[in-house]
Amino acid sequence: EVQLVQSGAEVKKPGESLTISCKGSGYNFATYWIGWVRQMPGKGLEWMGMIYPDDSNTKYSPSFQGQVTISADKSSNTAYLQWSSLKASDTAIYYCARHIGPEPRRIDPWGQGTLVTVSS
Amino acid sequence: QSVLTQPPSASGTPGQGVTISCSGSSSKIGTNTVSWYQQLPGTAPKVLIYNNNQRPSGVPDRIYGSKSGTSASLAISGLQSEDEGDYYCATWDDSLHGWVFGGGTKLTVL
Numbered sequence: 535e536v537q538l539v540q541s542g543a544e545v546k547k548p549g550e551s552l553t554i555s556c557k558g559s560g561y562n563f564a565t566y567w568i569g570w571v572r573q574m575p576g577k578g579l580e581w582m583g584m585i586y587p588d589d590s591n592t593k594y595s596p597s598f599q600g601q602v603t604i605s606a607d608k609s610s611n612t613a614y615l616q617w618s619s620l621k622a623s624d625t626a627i628y629y630c631a632r633h634i635g636p637e638p639r640r641i642d643p644w645g646q647g648t649l650v651t652v653s654s
Numbered sequence: 655q656s657v658l659t660q661p662p663s664a665s666g667t668p669g670q671g672v673t674i675s676c677s678g679s680s681s682k683i684g685t686n687t688v689s690w691y692q693q694l695p696g697t698a699p700k701v702l703i704y705n706n707n708q709r710p711s712g713v714p715d716r717i718y719g720s721k722s723g724t725s726a727s728l729a730i731s732g733l734q735s736e737d738e739g740d741y742y743c744a745t746w747d748d749s750l751h752g753w754v755f756g757g758g759t760k761l762t763v764l
Contacts, residue, residue: 578656
């Protein structure tokens with residue numbers, strides 16, 4: 535079974551750094567793009583970016599370029615999403631998901647989500 | 655404002671059918687396939703439709719996707735209470751070199 539398991543919920547203060555993780559299993563982790571999607575409280579899905587673990591080629595949405603860093607370690611089948619200085623507006627659920635493509639593209643499966651709360 | 659436009663809400667009674675639309679532009683839906691994602695309350699999204707009209711295994715055939723030009727639709731027939739949730743369309747954006755999502759449609763089964 536293809537599965538993505540994310541790290542647990544985090545509570546941080548503004549200005550702190552944070553890295554959350556996403557471990558894949560049941561498939562060749564290195565040869566599929568894996569990406570991150572943000573869902574702010576009560577809002578819709580926003581695509582943040584993705585990485586190809588085999589060569590670490592990374593693509594970011596313009597909205598998130600420079601705001602976060604996406605990385606991956608193919609030896610441990612784990613992808614990461616990192617902030618160097620959190621803001622209250624980073625409070626959201628973050629989902630990792632395998633990105634299948636090129637066409638026909640789909641995002642499947644999704645991790646269970648990691649809730650990040652940033653509050654002073 | 656989302657790149658792909660969906661109605662914010664849709665509703666129907668049990669057994670009825672409902673259709674959710676998704677419109678975009680030529681560099682998005684116009685040249686790439688559309689997928690649809692279901693997010694039930696408190697859970698992660700799950701793919702319902704990909705390649706405009708393909709259902710992954712396990713998705714019932716009362717769920718149907720279609721695409722024409724720069725618009726796509728998701729149709730659900732025989733509504734059930736467990737269909738209540740949020741539905742998102744998504745596609746690849748050639749100019750962005752990334753994915754874009756619709757704003758989501760909240761489906762209520764009355």
